[in-house]
Amino acid sequence: MRIKIKHGDGRVSVIDDADLMIVEDRHENPVSIACRYGGFDDFCVSCIDNETEFNQVLRNLHIHKTVVKVNVANSLKRPEALPLIAGD
Numbered sequence: 001m002r003i004k005i006k007h008g009d010g011r012v013s014v015i016d017d018a019d020l021m022i023v024e025d026r027h028e029n030p031v032s033i034a035c036r037y038g039g040f041d042d043f044c045v046s047c048i049d050n051e052t053e054f055n056q057v058l059r060n061l062h063i064h065k066t067v068v069k070v071n072v073a074n075s076l077k078r079p080e081a082l083p084l085i086a087g088d
Helices: 051-060
Strands: 003-006 012-015 020-024 030-037 042-047
Touching: 030 051, 042 051
Parallel strands: none
Antiparallel strands: 003 012, 020 030, 030 042
């Protein structure tokens, strides 16, 4: 599997012989995974968008983490529910 990484300064790094790629957030929680399996170019690709499938893939790869997706937008108050702050 070939992985290309684009850095913030525009450089591109290439890894030509990867078998597993795990993308993590800043807290080291996996959010995406790609792995090669079998003798051919067979791949498994999964991400947190499908929480149930993603956690099953993590378990199948013996990665002992359970990821829970939280939609922050559902936790925020609607604009009309916010308190009105009046200036002087």
